[in-house]
Amino acid sequence: MRRALQAITSNLAASTGQLYRRRLPSVPRTDTLPERLLIHRYFFFSAERSPPITISTINPKVLSCDSAVHGEIVTRAKRLQQILLTKPSDLPFSEVLALCDHPELLDKGEVHGLFSLDSITRAKSIMKSIPGRTVGGYSDSKGIRSLRAAIAEGIGIRDGFSGNMEDIFLTDGASSGVHMMMRLMITSDRDGILCPIPHDPLYSASIALQGGALVPYYLNESTGWSLDVNELRLRLEAAFAAGIHVRALVVSNPGNPTGQVLADQNQREIIEFCRDEHLLLLADEVYQENIYTNKKYFTSFRKIARSMGYGEDDFNLVSFHSVSKGYYGECGMRGGYMEVTGLDSRVKQQLYKMASVNLCSNVTGQILMSLVMNPPRVGDGSYAHFTEERDNILSSLDQGSKMCVDAFKKMKGVTCNEVEGGLYLFPSIKLPNAALTAARSNGMEADTFYCRKLLDTTGIVTLPGSGFGQVPGTWHFRMTILPSQQKMAEILSRIADFHMKFMNEYRN
Amino acid sequence: MRRALQAITSNLAASTGQLYRRRLPSVPRTDTLPERLLIHRYFFFSAERSPPITISTINPKVLSCDSAVHGEIVTRAKRLQQILLTKPSDLPFSEVLALCDHPELLDKGEVHGLFSLDSITRAKSIMKSIPGRTVGGYSDSKGIRSLRAAIAEGIGIRDGFSGNMEDIFLTDGASSGVHMMMRLMITSDRDGILCPIPHDPLYSASIALQGGALVPYYLNESTGWSLDVNELRLRLEAAFAAGIHVRALVVSNPGNPTGQVLADQNQREIIEFCRDEHLLLLADEVYQENIYTNKKYFTSFRKIARSMGYGEDDFNLVSFHSVSKGYYGECGMRGGYMEVTGLDSRVKQQLYKMASVNLCSNVTGQILMSLVMNPPRVGDGSYAHFTEERDNILSSLDQGSKMCVDAFKKMKGVTCNEVEGGLYLFPSIKLPNAALTAARSNGMEADTFYCRKLLDTTGIVTLPGSGFGQVPGTWHFRMTILPSQQKMAEILSRIADFHMKFMNEYRN
Structure with a gap:
């Protein structure tokens, strides 16, 4: 758990900081x-x-790409590293990875004193299935066959519709997969991608790097960041009238940074919309394990499409997943996959070729991704312990999110939706005119001005909403729910204090 | 060593197979x-x-990209996996990685029975220097600071001119760095990159994906694949006359697939050429540890430039390195770095931003890269053993290369340069007209036809020269020197046998 929570803190650092806005x-x-x-x-x-x-x-597409450069702010965010819990990890994943990295251990008797039987068995079986029995060789460009098979099996268990290992492309985190798909589809600024506002800046950065058009659709904040298919239709028509050929729709479920979880009926509407309008659905499902509500649950778009009667080839869907989120949070391992269904086999062949230009994703990340999709099950020795750890982490995230929402609701001029899933919340702040004027005279967006002041006053790093997109004239910031409850109480009290002073200083 | 050699075998698989030629x-x-x-x-x-x-x-740039899809041929190449040596690895790298993956081990007494003291000390010091003390968090987008510092230190020791950690960008293998640089420079098909013929297909694939122009220059096969600066000048002028703005020069040293090592004087000429012509030098130095001649040694372009009196900012140079080659051959770990010197700080800032779009390279690969640049030194407990292992591997590669050259020289119609460095040789085959006709009627390039027949007859995978570029009308194939001597003898005898029969079958 230390590992997971340490990862989570770095993740916090990664999710924050100033944005490149200079053009x-x-x-x-x-x-x-x-x-x-x-x-x-x-x-x-x-x-x-x-x-x-x-x-x-240099390439103007590089200049025009706005990216939340997390590297730049790591130094500042280091102040937050005391959030760290120090309880050692009991998740079995890191044991398996260590054994795969140095498989000579598996032949030694002493290993039983240091590693659980589960992990030893799992590592042996993985190493046996890897060609050359080493993580040190290039793998197939889509990833190691046996690991793809394990992931497909995990998907089958999750959805109740069996998966196909040939649909799986293992990637260095989810972002590599997103870049591959954008490169595949975008040939000019007339190729559009429907993207939610607000959205993960990865999407705007990737579309800008390829020189495509981001076609925005707005999530409805007043109804819990809901996704309205009529809004999609209107935006598609407007893009069409402007000569943009929309190729795909991005949906983030659970939402980043918005924290909403889609209802099945809503997902069915989205699928029909994509089919009617010939759009590829890019389903960002990396937060699928992060659900904090009893009223909703995560259902993959794949499962919904299958439940509607669509076969493997009837619906064009790419689903992204990652080892960086969930209860594991192993962002530094750069593991991920995309599951590509419905695309013409010649197009999949081109994707395969693109993957091969980078040879393969890192094998340790591949192994971890397969472990995440096949966690210990009933009957495994470590099952009880594993589920306890996992549930503790998820419950801590749940409680953190509720503390945040409660605290933000009490602040003057702040509103905040419930966090149903994901790792973030995206409260709205009504900033007084004097603050807007002060921000302008500092050459900043108003929310950047607020976040910068918050950072300088309290050491707390949040990301201004302008990096994610928002309804013009509204202001937000993104905050993560990762800190432990104790630290969260401290953070929220500091923010409340700062907020009161800020609102007083700039009151109209 | 098992690990390294297993990696090497997969590497063999990776280096072979058919090329995408279909347009x-x-x-x-x-x-x-x-x-x-x-x-x-x-x-x-x-x-x-x-x-x-x-x-x-889909994006026509994706279609036009020719890539040696190693994924496609892994199945075929698996037949070669028996080449594997089974002696367990004594290189300390994998021990350190295992300890970093599961650092809880470091607190347990039993660890001393399983790991060397060196590795334990090294892992402790690395983990102490990583923010959050875990490999599970996102790192700075350029890579973990302490690891970049260690690499800069290793570069300083190698060159005798101290390195600067701010110049280091850690990447997922060398190929990610190459793609970043191409994306940075190429804005249209009027932007050209001078590339050797023959070259690593990574370069042609990357230039094609960005839609740039590959401006070829020919290495001189008859003088040991030497690089003539007059040839560079002629090709640059021709490109210029054709309206191509050449931005950079790619040099591979030691050469892939050609195996030559550049002499210092030649490197000085190349540096002056780049300065005169305002070209960025992209130095592919991933085979820097693979030298098999007493007459030449590897010198980095950085060291040469510094020896010529150029300071850090006087010469525009990007040097690529990787954990996938050398005596370690850990291709599956996807570790690498590029060292960027001389570029305007605003351009480096843009590179940093591009890196941040992918968050960071995998941390395990980062650690391994820092270990490769800081192997055990005199005084370390494992030094003697480490050097013995390393020298054994390098000497086995050396002997393998000499066996190949000798065998090829004896084959009718085949000529082959000495292998001074790298992991490959690139023999030339004079194919009879009847073979050319047979290839044409099978819709193949003549060398592809030869390599395909070789594979089908013997199970030995080689890559046709047409994927690397060659003087029109000449035919080559690339072969790796990785197999052990025993296996190499067997492979060469099968090739000689095949070759004789082939030449008989198609004799004019």
């Missing part, structure tokens, strides 16, 4: 100049010994 | 059609329920 003035490209001028430029450059790669000659 | 007929893009037609198309599509993503609507 550099565009410099005229010389590509399109007549050759005569090119020659002139060439010699001019030669004479000046100007550096080969400058900020004005 | 699909180009389909007119509808993006450029007038809106009226778009509407027509839209409704047409709606009526037909055509799938959202088809082979004719």
Whole structure:
């Protein structure tokens, strides 16, 4: 558990910090100049010994990509590292990984004193199934066959409809899979992707890097961040009228940063919408284990589509999953998969080729992903202990989220929806005009101004809503529910204190 | 050592197999059609329920990317897995990784029976330096600070000019770094990259995915695959005349697939050329530990530039390194780094942002990369044993390469340069006209035809030269020097036998 919670703290750091908002003035490209001028430029450059790669000659798509650069703020966020719990991990995953990394241990008697029987058996069986019996070799570009089979089996158990290992592409975290799909679909700024507002900035960054069009649809904050299919339809039509060919719909369930869990009926409507409009559904289901409500539960889009009678080939769906969330939170291992169903086999072949350009995802991450999809089951020696640990972590997240919501509801000018799932909440703050003016005169978005002040005053790192998208004129911030209850109480009390002073300072 | 050699065998599999050469007929893009037609198309599509993503609507850059899809041939290559040596690994790297994966071990007394003192000390010091003391958290997007510092220190020891941790970007293998650099530089098919012929297909695939122009320069086979700066100049001028703006020069040293090691004087000329022509030098130095000649040694481009008096900011150089080669061969761990020197700090900031879009590279791979750059040193308990293991592996590779060269030289119509470094050789085969005709009638390149026949007859997997580039009308294949001497003797005898029969069958 220490591992999971430490991971979680780093994750907190990763989820926070300032955004790249600077857009550099565009410099005229010389590509399109007549050759005569090119020659002139060439010699001019030669004479000046100007550096080969400058900020004005790099790919403008790179410049235009807005990314929540977590690296930049790690230093600041380190102050929060005391949130760490120090109870050692009892999740069996790290034992299995250590044994796979150094399988010589498996032949030694002393290993039984150090590792659980479960983990030893599991590691032996995994190593036996890996070609060459080592994690040190390149794997198949889609991932190791036996691990894909284990993941497909886990998906089958989850959904009640058996999975197919040939649909699984193991990836370095979910983000690599998202980039692959965007690269596959986007050929110009006329190719659009329907994306929720607010959304995980990964999607806007990836679409910008490929030079595509982000077609926004708004989640309804006043009805618990609900997703209305009529809104999708309106936005699709508007994009169409503007000459944008919408290729896919991104849905995050449970939602990041919004924390809502979709109801089955809503998912059915989304599936019909995608079928009617010939859209590929990109289902971001990385928070599938993070559910904190008794009223709703996670159901995969795959299961819903199958329950509606659609077969493997009838519905175009890519589902993303990751080892970085859930109760395991092993973000540093960079494990993930995407399950690709319904796509033409020639398109899947192209995806396979793209995967092969990077050779393969890291094998330790692959193993961990297979463990996450096949946790200890009834009958396994470690089952009781494992479920206790898992439930403790999930229940701590649940309680943290409820503490946050309660605290935010009490703050003046703040509203906050319940957290049904995921790892974040996204409260709305009604900022007084004086704060808006002060932000403007500091050259910042108003929510960035608020978050920056919060950080400087309290050391607490939150991310301004403008990085995720929001209804113009509204202001939000994203906060994670990861800290332990004790730390959370302290954090919330500091935020409440800061908020009161801030609202007083800038009151109208 | 088992681990390293198993890795090496998978690496063999990875380096072989058929290439994607199929180019699909180009389909007119509808993006450029007038809106009226778009509407027509839209409704047409709606009526037909055509799938959202088809082979004719995906990104044409993906289609045009030629990649040696190793995934595809893993099944075939599995036959070669008996090459495996079964001696257990004594390299200390995997011990350290296991301890970092499950650091609870470090607190237990029994660990001393299972792990060397060196590895325990090293793992403790690494874990102490990682924020959160876990490999389970996201790291800084450039990689963990202490590991970058260790790598910079290792670079300083290697070169005699101290390294700077801020220049280091840890990556998932060297290929991620290459993709980042190509994405940074290439904005259209007017942006060119000077690439050796033959070259690692990673470069052509990456340039194609970004839609840039590969500007070829030819290595001179008759003088041991030497790199002539006049050839570079001619090719640059030709590209310039064709309206291509060349941004960078790729140099592979030691060469893949060609096995040559550059002389210092040659490196100095290359550096001056890049400075004169304002080119960024992309130095693929992943085989720096794989040297098999007493006449030459590996010197990094960085060291040469510094020896010439250029400071950190005077020369634009990106050097790539990886944990997948050398004597360690841990390809499945996906560890690597690029060292970026001389670039404008604003450009480096953009690279940092690009790295952050993928959050971070896998932490286990990061740790391994730092170990590779800081192997046991004189005075460490495991030093003697480590050097013995390393030297055994390198000497086995050396002997394997010499066995290959000798055998190929004896085959009719085959010539082969010495292998000075790297993991491959690239013999030339003079194929008889009848073989060329037979290949054509099978719709294959002549070397693909040869390699396919070799595979089907003997089970030995080699890669046809056409995937790497070669002087038109010449034919080659790439073979790895990884198999042990015993297996290598068997492989070479089977190839000689096959070759004789092939040449007889198709003799003019």
